[in-house]
Amino acid sequence: MKTELSPRVKVALYGLMSVLLIPFVFPTWWMVTSSVKPISDIFAFPPDLWPRRFDWTTYGKVFELQPFAQQYWNSAYIAAVVTLGTMVFSSMAGYAFARIKFPGANLLFTIVLLGLLIPSEVTIVPLFQMFLKWGMINTHWPLILVPIFGAPSVFATFVMRQFFIALPGELEEAARVDGLGRFKIFWIIALPLAKPALGAVAIFTFLHSWNLYLEPIVFISSRNMFTLPQALTQFTDAYGGAMWNIQMAAATMTALPVLAVFIIAQKQFVEGLAHTGLKG
Amino acid sequence: MAPVTLKHVKKSYGDASVIHGVDIDIADGEFVVLVGPSGCGKSTLLRMIAGLETITDGEVSIGSRVVNDLDPKDRDIAMVFQNYALYPHMTVETNMGFSLEHRGASKAEIAERVRWAAGILGLEPLLKRYPRQLSGGQRQRVAMGRAIVRNPQVFLFDEPLSNLDAKLRVVMRGEIKSLHQRLGVTTVYVTHDQIEAMTMADKIVVMNAGKVEQIGAPLDLYDRPANQFVASFIGSPSMNFIGGKITADGFVGAGVTLPLPAGVIGENAVYGIRPEHFELSSDGLPATVLLVEPMGSETQVTMTLGEHQIIGVFRERVQAKPGSTITIKPDIANIHLFDASTGLRIN
Numbered sequence: 001m002k003t004e005l006s007p008r009v010k011v012a013l014y015g016l017m018s019v020l021l022i023p024f025v026f027p028t029w030w031m032v033t034s035s036v037k038p039i040s041d042i043f044a045f046p047p048d049l050w051p052r053r054f055d056w057t058t059y060g061k062v063f064e065l066q067p068f069a070q071q072y073w074n075s076a077y078i079a080a081v082v083t084l085g086t087m088v089f090s091s092m093a094g095y096a097f098a099r100i101k102f103p104g105a106n107l108l109f110t111i112v113l114l115g116l117l118i119p120s121e122v123t124i125v126p127l128f129q130m131f132l133k134w135g136m137i138n139t140h141w142p143l144i145l146v147p148i149f150g151a152p153s154v155f156a157t158f159v160m161r162q163f164f165i166a167l168p169g170e171l172e173e174a175a176r177v178d179g180l181g182r183f184k185i186f187w188i189i190a191l192p193l194a195k196p197a198l199g200a201v202a203i204f205t206f207l208h209s210w211n212l213y214l215e216p217i218v219f220i221s222s223r224n225m226f227t228l229p230q231a232l233t234q235f236t237d238a239y240g241g242a243m244w245n246i247q248m249a250a251a252t253m254t255a256l257p258v259l260a261v262f263i264i265a266q267k268q269f270v271e272g273l274a275h276t277g278l279k280g
Numbered sequence: 281m282a283p284v285t286l287k288h289v290k291k292s293y294g295d296a297s298v299i300h301g302v303d304i305d306i307a308d309g310e311f312v313v314l315v316g317p318s319g320c321g322k323s324t325l326l327r328m329i330a331g332l333e334t335i336t337d338g339e340v341s342i343g344s345r346v347v348n349d350l351d352p353k354d355r356d357i358a359m360v361f362q363n364y365a366l367y368p369h370m371t372v373e374t375n376m377g378f379s380l381e382h383r384g385a386s387k388a389e390i391a392e393r394v395r396w397a398a399g400i401l402g403l404e405p406l407l408k409r410y411p412r413q414l415s416g417g418q419r420q421r422v423a424m425g426r427a428i429v430r431n432p433q434v435f436l437f438d439e440p441l442s443n444l445d446a447k448l449r450v451v452m453r454g455e456i457k458s459l460h461q462r463l464g465v466t467t468v469y470v471t472h473d474q475i476e477a478m479t480m481a482d483k484i485v486v487m488n489a490g491k492v493e494q495i496g497a498p499l500d501l502y503d504r505p506a507n508q509f510v511a512s513f514i515g516s517p518s519m520n521f522i523g524g525k526i527t528a529d530g531f532v533g534a535g536v537t538l539p540l541p542a543g544v545i546g547e548n549a550v551y552g553i554r555p556e557h558f559e560l561s562s563d564g565l566p567a568t569v570l571l572v573e574p575m576g577s578e579t580q581v582t583m584t585l586g587e588h589q590i591i592g593v594f595r596e597r598v599q600a601k602p603g604s605t606i607t608i609k610p611d612i613a614n615i616h617l618f619d620a621s622t623g624l625r626i627n
Contacts, residue, residue, distance in 0.1 A: 170361040173330075173332050174366075174367075177332075177352045177353065177359050178382060184382075189367060192369045
């Protein structure tokens with residue numbers, strides 16, 4: 001039953017939440033304000049929460065110092081392909097593990113899940129050797145293939161499997177009586193009902209790909225091929241010192257799609273995880 | 281419409297046998313109810329007819345075809361599920377036309393059939409709604425609409441009313457029955473509710489532990505149950521059973537001797553009598569009242585007769601208090617005797 005809180009408790013609660021919000025909001029606030037400060041103001045003491053002077057040229061310089069538009073496009077299309085690929089593979093694999101009875105299904109699923117326990121740092125060298133052999137170094141293929149067939153996809157498969165397990169079996173049986181085969185049941189009945197879970201998978205896969213850092217610095221060496229996290233480290237002066245305000249401008253632009261995705265899809269994300277029983 | 285025949289049908293899961301060789305003949309257009317307690321195998325049997333479960337042994341025929349190896353879609357059946365199984369992301373109209381669409385029917389034909397089915401079930405105002413926007417009864421009606429729209433040879437119902445409240449269940453019971461009378465399609469209906477079975481069926485199949493206990497018309501089962509299980513399952517309140525011996529003086533139970541019809545032979549037996557087959561009579565047997573439950577049209581009295589606890593249902597308004605004694609007389613034309621060891625009927 002929903003109980004109405006007294007105004008005093010409400011004020012206290014909102015006060016507490018506002019205090020707790022500070023450590024989460026402050027880094028973003030610092031990033032955005034630093035992006036429009038002259039570099040000398042960034043190190044002013046005491047620090048300025050609001051810029052004393054605004055320098056908007058930092059945003060233009062981001063594009064002068066790096067092929068930033070190209071890098072932006074690289075990150076965007078790689079994240080899109082990875083997201084789509086993961087949605088396709090994880091939904092099919094999740095459905096198969098949840099609804100198709102075959103010998104050793106649980107053992108196989110456990111083996112797949114065990115992949116999550118292996119840190120990406122452990123597999124990066126063998127992967128490098130493999131992609132070198134395949135002639136894919138300094139291409140975007142490793143950044144697409146590794147997440148689609150790696151840990152993010154395993155997690156996505158787990159999420160999808162949990163969703164499909166909860167889908168009433170009678171729906172599939174009704175579809176069988178109505179004349180559908182296995183693939184059509186998946187495509188016409190199960191998949192449209194899995195929208196919340198698919199939404200959650202899409203969001204975290206997109207974010208994972210967008211923020212991927214280790215793999216790009218290992219597999220990509222030319223600036224035009226860089227993705228955004230890799231490009232962010234490259235805003236340095238002739239002496240190797242960081243050009244903080246320009247870097248913060250680039251970081252702000254990098255964070256925009258992430259913020260947009262969260263604001264637009266946060267409800268779906270929470271619903272999706274709730275459906276899979278992952279939400280606490 | 282088509283007859284359905286089950287010949288020595290068996291089902292096992294590994295070593296566990298759940299259906300032990302069932303033979304049932306269902307005539308064309310007949311309404312047959314499979315009834316029995318939970319876990320007796322009635323739903324499994326229905327799903328075997330539907331093709332949703334494989335058949336371990338035996339033969340299932342629909343019409344002149346043996347359908348053992350046919351997919352559900354090729355059996356020309358329609359099924360109504362316990363939880364309705366409506367596709368949540370489709371409107372009522374799409375749900376109803378779904379099977380026709382996937383069997384290659386034209387849009388015009390689908391629209392006409394959906395309109396026809398919606399007309400019969402009063403679903404026209406709901407066609408554009410989604411299942412989540414419907415009440416339980418409406419969903420049930422849509423599930424039936426989805427079944428009838430295709431004009432199948434056989435309808436299969438798997439406990440379709442068990443999720444409805446008591447009042448709605450009575451209404452829907454009547455609707456299903458009248459739908460059957462109107463369409464005349466062979467129907468197999470599974471329930472654990474013996475009242476549903478009694479009121480709807482042309483023929484009842486009573487099942488227990490994977491076996492058929494008795495097949496017959498509702499009143500035949502009620503009046504002449506073949507064994508003690510059927511006698512106890514059919515009828516509410518349940519039949520009273522008194523264990524004892526058949527003697528020349530009558531049936532001797534613990535602390536009571538009950539009258540028997542002439543010519544009954546046997547030894548150790550169980551005396552069965554339905555609650556409504558006792559009458560209040562001054563020259564009857566003394567019974568101590570434990571509980572009086574007035575129902576309005578009748579009075580249900582729980583009492584002890586000798587050392588046996590029994591229930592009597594009387595048309596009269598019994599005013600007795602718990603602990604008091606009333607005298608009751610069994611109607612010997614309506615007693616049932618069962619063998620004490622096999623449970624089979626002996627009179």
